[in-house]
Every structure is written in C-alpha cells, then in structure tokens.
Amino acid sequence: MNVSHPTLPAAPAVRRRSRFTPPRVGVYAFLLSAALFFLLPLYVMLVTSVKPMSEIRLGHLLALPVHFTLEPWSTAWQSACTGLDCNGIRVGFWNSVRIVVPGTILSIFVGAVNGYALSFWRPRGAGVLFAILLVGAFIPVQVMVYPLVRVLASVHLFSSLPGIVLIHTIFGMPVMTLLFRNYYASIPLELFKAARIDGGGFWRIFLQLMLPMSVPIIVVAIIMQVTGIWNDFILGLVFAGTKNLPMTVQLNNIINTTTGERLYNVNMAATILTSMVPLAIYFISGRWFVRGIASGAVKG
Incomplete structure (x- = not known):
C-alpha cells in the first residue's frame, strides 16, 4: 500500500545581504x-x-x-640653526624631556590627591574648591601669563627649569583633579569606610589602596599630560628661559631663521622629529586611553 506523505513547503530563500549597501x-x-x-x-x-x-x-x-x-634629518637633529646657535633640534628635545617628566609626574600626583580628598574626605568647602578648580581649567592661558611672570620673578623662578615645571603643574592640576575625582566617584564608598575602620589614615589609604586601583585613569592622565606639555609653545616660550626652550620653540626658531637659503627638507624633518613623541604615544597607547576613559574617567 502506497502511503502518500504530505509535501513540506519549501523554505524561503535567504537573501544574502549585499556588502555594498x-x-x-x-x-x-x-x-x-x-x-x-x-x-x-x-x-x-x-x-x-x-x-x-x-x-x-x-x-x-x-x-x-x-x-x-637622510641628510636633512641629520642636519635637523645635529646642526640646524635655531637663531644664533646651530646645534640642531636635539637640544630642544632633551629640554622637553626635562620639562615633561617632572611636569607630568607632579601634575598627576597633585590631581590624584585632590580628586581623592574631594571624593572621600570631603573637607569643608570642598564643593567651592572644586568649582574654583573647574573655572581655572577654562581660563585662557594668555590671561594668566603676566601675573604668573610677576609671581615667578618675585620668587626667582622665572626663566628656569623649576619655574616652567611649576607652571605646567599648575595648569594641569584642574583637569587632573576632575579626571581623578570622577574616577574615584565610581569606587564604592564602603571600601573607603572599611579601610578607615582598619585604622588607615589619609596617606596610607591613598598610597596602598586608591593609587593601585587608579592604574587605568593614570594611563589616561599620562597620555593627556605628556602630549599636552610636549606640544606646548607659549608657556615654554615665556617661562622656560633661553637655556630650557622646549622642542616646539626650537622648531619655530629653525623654521623662522632667515639667514641663508630656506631648507624646506630640513624644516620638514625637524617638524616630524618634534611630533614623533606625541604620535608614538597615540599609536602605542590609544587603546589604553579608550579603556581608561571607559573604566570611569567620565563617571560620577
């Protein structure tokens, strides 16, 4: 006996999505x-x-x-004239290193301490202090140049390496405080209270508990400060002095030197050498910057 099976409806054809919509x-x-x-x-x-x-x-x-x-690169690094001196842009490179390293460390440390104190200890007037710091972050640099020149000159720090490091620490402190305060706002308050119950003081909790937990935001802060200080021109021009001019100022002097023939190949090589450090930081640490931002830099 023949048993007829019902025919199943054919499955609809799956349309392949075009790659070029x-x-x-x-x-x-x-x-x-x-x-x-x-x-x-x-x-x-x-x-x-x-x-x-x-x-x-x-x-x-x-x-x-x-x-x-590669002769233009060698000339730009070793013997290009930055005014009356013809020692190349390498002088500005090492000046920038001496400015960036302490300026970055100090500004991040001060910003981390401020953010930690404003988030957990909350001293009297903390809200007003934080508002003043935020206002300071948006004041144009040009407005504060002359008062800072007078202040640094009165304490004999004008046109010196400690003076330009102090200036970058001051200008970096508001943004660093904002970053670390928002990051610490995402940390449970119970963790801080438990450390207080265990007898931890201000510095012990900060150094042994909060600072090790702050690695993602510290990476973000390092990227921001290193690139910001390295690319600075006006502060280095005004406050560094002739013996500590950073690489950006030296680059400007090389390009604007009008004695003899204008060597465009040397100018381009000097420009690339000046921008290598920020470019390397962005290419190498870009993903760490995104991770740090995502892990709490914009929370709170």
Missing part, C-alpha cells in the same frame, strides 16, 4: 576622505624631508624622491 558605501567614502585629509600632509612632509633641495625646487610636491637622502 548605500549607507555602508557612504561610511567608507567618509572614512577614506577623512584618512586622505589627515594623511596627505604627513605624506608631503615625509617625501619632502628625504628629497634634496634640487628636487624640491622643481615644484613636484607629491612626487616620490628620485635621489633619496
């Missing part, structure tokens, strides 16, 4: 144009810095070098 094409077009916009100047700087001046005078801005040379 109009929204996706638009996104890729925007990303490509943005990448070209930011990378084209870097490309011009790189190819110009490895060309001899005879090729640069031909006017082919985007052309690859026919005669590749």
Whole structure:
C-alpha cells in the first residue's frame, strides 16, 4: 500500500545581504576622505624631508624622491640653526624631556590627591574648591601669563627649569583633579569606610589602596599630560628661559631663521622629529586611553 506523505513547503530563500549597501558605501567614502585629509600632509612632509633641495625646487610636491637622502634629518637633529646657535633640534628635545617628566609626574600626583580628598574626605568647602578648580581649567592661558611672570620673578623662578615645571603643574592640576575625582566617584564608598575602620589614615589609604586601583585613569592622565606639555609653545616660550626652550620653540626658531637659503627638507624633518613623541604615544597607547576613559574617567 502506497502511503502518500504530505509535501513540506519549501523554505524561503535567504537573501544574502549585499556588502555594498548605500549607507555602508557612504561610511567608507567618509572614512577614506577623512584618512586622505589627515594623511596627505604627513605624506608631503615625509617625501619632502628625504628629497634634496634640487628636487624640491622643481615644484613636484607629491612626487616620490628620485635621489633619496637622510641628510636633512641629520642636519635637523645635529646642526640646524635655531637663531644664533646651530646645534640642531636635539637640544630642544632633551629640554622637553626635562620639562615633561617632572611636569607630568607632579601634575598627576597633585590631581590624584585632590580628586581623592574631594571624593572621600570631603573637607569643608570642598564643593567651592572644586568649582574654583573647574573655572581655572577654562581660563585662557594668555590671561594668566603676566601675573604668573610677576609671581615667578618675585620668587626667582622665572626663566628656569623649576619655574616652567611649576607652571605646567599648575595648569594641569584642574583637569587632573576632575579626571581623578570622577574616577574615584565610581569606587564604592564602603571600601573607603572599611579601610578607615582598619585604622588607615589619609596617606596610607591613598598610597596602598586608591593609587593601585587608579592604574587605568593614570594611563589616561599620562597620555593627556605628556602630549599636552610636549606640544606646548607659549608657556615654554615665556617661562622656560633661553637655556630650557622646549622642542616646539626650537622648531619655530629653525623654521623662522632667515639667514641663508630656506631648507624646506630640513624644516620638514625637524617638524616630524618634534611630533614623533606625541604620535608614538597615540599609536602605542590609544587603546589604553579608550579603556581608561571607559573604566570611569567620565563617571560620577
């Protein structure tokens, strides 16, 4: 006996999504144009810095070098003239290192202590103090230059390395305080109370408990302060003095030196050398910056 089985309806065909939908094409077009916009100047700087001046005078801005040379880089680092001195931009590099290292450490430490005190100890007038610090973060640097010059001159710190380090510590303190206060606001208050019950004081709780828990936000603070202090121009120009001029000021002196022939390849090489530290920090520590922000830098 033949038993007829009912035929099952055919499964609907699954339509494969096209990889080139109009929204996706638009996104890729925007990303490509943005990448070209930011990378084209870097490309011009790189190819110009490895060309001899005879090729640069031909006017082919985007052309690859026919005669590749690293002499402009050597000149920019060792013997380019920054005014009357012809010792290259390496002098400014080591000056920037001497400014950035203590300036970053001090500003982060002061900001961490302020954020810790405002979050957990909450002294009298903490809200007013925090509001004053926030206002200080938005005051233009130019407004405070002259008063700070007079103050530093009165204590014999003007045009000195300790003076420029102190200036960067002062200007970095409001933002660092805001970062650490918001980060500590995401830490349960019960943890602090338990440490107090165990007999912990202000500095013991900070150094042994809070500071080890602050690694993500410390990474964010280091990235912000190192890049900010390294890229600074006006504070270094005014407060550092002639013997401690940072790399950005030295770069300006190299480019604006008008004696003899203007060497565009040396100028481009000096510019890339000056920007290498911030670029390296962004490329290497970019993901750590995002993680630090996501772990509490914008909470509270």
